[in-house]
Amino acid sequence: MATKKAEAPKGKLGVMVVGLGAVTSTFMTGVFMTRKGLAKPIGSCTQYDKIRIGKGEDKKYLHYKDIVPLATLDDIVFAAWDVYPANAYEAAINAEVLKEKDINPVKDELEAIKPLKAAFDHNYAKRLDGDNVKDCKDRWDMTEQIREDIRNFKKETGVERVVVLWAASTEVYVPVDEKIHGTVEALEAAMKADDKEHIAPSMCYAYAALTEGCPFIMGAPNTTVDIPAMWELAEKTKMPIAGKDFKTGQTLVKSGFAPIIGDRCLGLNGWFSTNILGNRDGLVLDEPANFRTKEVSKLSTLETILVPEDQPDLYGHGNDEDTQYYHKVRINYYPPRNDNKEGWDNIDIFGWMGYPMQIKINFLCRDSILAAPLCLDLVLLSDLAARAGRYGTQRFLSFFLKSPMHDYTKGEVPVNNLYQQHTMLRNAIREMGGYEADEEMD
Ligand SMILES: NC(=O)c1ccc[n+]([C@@H]2O[C@H](COP(=O)([O-])OP(=O)(O)OC[C@H]3O[C@@H](n4cnc5c(N)ncnc54)[C@H](O)[C@@H]3O)[C@@H](O)[C@H]2O)c1
Numbered sequence: 358m359a360t361k362k363a364e365a366p367k368g369k370l371g372v373m374v375v376g377l378g379a380v381t382s383t384f385m386t387g388v389f390m391t392r393k394g395l396a397k398p399i400g401s402c403t404q405y406d407k408i409r410i411g412k413g414e415d416k417k418y419l420h421y422k423d424i425v426p427l428a429t430l431d432d433i434v435f436a437a438w439d440v441y442p443a444n445a446y447e448a449a450i451n452a453e454v455l456k457e458k459d460i461n462p463v464k465d466e467l468e469a470i471k472p473l474k475a476a477f478d479h480n481y482a483k484r485l486d487g488d489n490v491k492d493c494k495d496r497w498d499m500t501e502q503i504r505e506d507i508r509n510f511k512k513e514t515g516v517e518r519v520v521v522l523w524a525a526s527t528e529v530y531v532p533v534d535e536k537i538h539g540t541v542e543a544l545e546a547a548m549k550a551d552d553k554e555h556i557a558p559s560m561c562y563a564y565a566a567l568t569e570g571c572p573f574i575m576g577a578p579n580t581t582v583d584i585p586a587m588w589e590l591a592e593k594t595k596m597p598i599a600g601k602d603f604k605t606g607q608t609l610v611k612s613g614f615a616p617i618i619g620d621r622c623l624g625l626n627g628w629f630s631t632n633i634l635g636n637r638d639g640l641v642l643d644e645p646a647n648f649r650t651k652e653v654s655k656l657s658t659l660e661t662i663l664v665p666e667d668q669p670d671l672y673g674h675g676n677d678e679d680t681q682y683y684h685k686v687r688i689n690y691y692p693p694r695n696d697n698k699e700g701w702d703n704i705d706i707f708g709w710m711g712y713p714m715q716i717k718i719n720f721l722c723r724d725s726i727l728a729a730p731l732c733l734d735l736v737l738l739s740d741l742a743a744r745a746g747r748y749g750t751q752r753f754l755s756f757f758l759k760s761p762m763h764d765y766t767k768g769e770v771p772v773n774n775l776y777q778q779h780t781m782l783r784n785a786i787r788e789m790g791g792y793e794a795d796e797e798m799d
Pocket of ligand 1: 440
């Protein structure tokens with residue numbers, strides 16, 4: 358993949374989001390409020406983080422925008438698809454994430470965002486029953502209709518570039534099937550044959566985005582762009598893809614905390630994570646087939662940080678056949694908490710001469726408040742990557758994602774350690790700003 362200095366952006370940046378729910382309405386409200394100077398985009402690396410460029414006496418710490426030509430918040434024009442017809446204002450009110458006083462000043466801007474009909478299949482999210490849904494002959498037709506939406510949006514708004522972000526509900530688990538998902542040709546044939554079992558609606562969005570020349574980001578744990586066919590399509594169309602699953606609450610803590618255990622050579626017997634969550638996301642995840650998708654994504658975090666094969670004395674204990682130490686993740690739907698998720702982690706570690714200890718982490722977080730800045734960062738950095746001629750899986754975006762994509766056909770291993778991910782991010786920003794990547798990835 359070519360690495361070059363990113364070209365300066367021209368014109369407006371269209372951001373088309375799949376799903377107009379808690380996360381995206383919070384994202385949009387925050388962008389509009391920030392534009393008016395009424396809120397601050399806290400938690401967003403593109404708006405706050407500083408990176409060192411140069412070394413020794415020449416070194417400087419600069420914001421991303423002073424290193425690379427990022428699009429600004431003023432450049433963004435939103436559009437959305439959703440199964441329900443509620444506009445972005447109604448979605449923000451219904452989600453109950455933000456107080457009305459933080460939504461009403463941008464009511465007009467939010468009301469103008471009316472969701473396009475969703476490319477949806479009830480079998481992929483049984484708990485949803487909205488009727489703002491496209492009538493599709495088959496999966497190929499579904500893809501064609503999404504492509505037309507993207508073209509119309511460009512025409513109507515005059516945006517120069519579009520990024521497509523999936524922040525819709527988690528679909529049921531679609532395991533990778535090499536016969537169907539192995540090549541673009543096979544994927545297209547399955548779409549034309551209306552293979553509903555192997556072609557999730559999210560794959561139609563991704564296919565449509567890439568073929569229309571738009572980067573695609575997968576914010577849910579769906580396998581959508583984590584398949585060889587989409588990598589091939591991303592290469593062919595020279596478009597960036599990123600995924601999967603926003604790294605917000607518990608997994609953020611896990612990928613930041615696990616290195617403490619690893620770097621100090623402490624042992625691990627087990628890690629039990631549980632959550633209560635009451636929003637619509639929680640409702641969809643209450644369905645076992647949808648939870649399976651999330652579980653696979655969440656479980657992957659520890660395996661590459663604390664590796665039993667590398668340190669059998671430290672991580673070869675416990676009683677789980679796959680990981681050696683016992684790793685369990687649970688999500689429980691509990692309506693009274695709505696978006697205010699509470700996560701508990703119980704970590705059974707051991708130290709000198711094998712003596713056991715426990716760590717308990719209780720994170721009372723706000724799901725969408727943590728996810729909104731990630732949406733902004735992923736959108737702006739994917740747009741930047743496209744202008745820098747980067748295409749295919751953007752591994753430098755792993756910092757923002759729970760289950761980073763990697764090419765398993767080439768034996769690539771995902772990087773889950775938060776600090777290594779941050780190094781990858783900093784190096785990519787340096788390169789796209791025309792500087793050298795100067796931090797080693799150990
Ligand atoms: N908030 C977080 O911390 C976090 C972290 C990681 C991942 N996620 C993922 O982000 C996604 C969004 O979360 P949320 O809390 O906003 O959920 P939400 O339920 O509030 O919103 C999702 C919206 O997507 C819509 N939708 C479902 N299928 C669709 C389709 N095929 N086309 C168009 N719209 C569709 C639903 O109608 C719903 O309005 C979920 O998949 C969630 O698992 C969230």
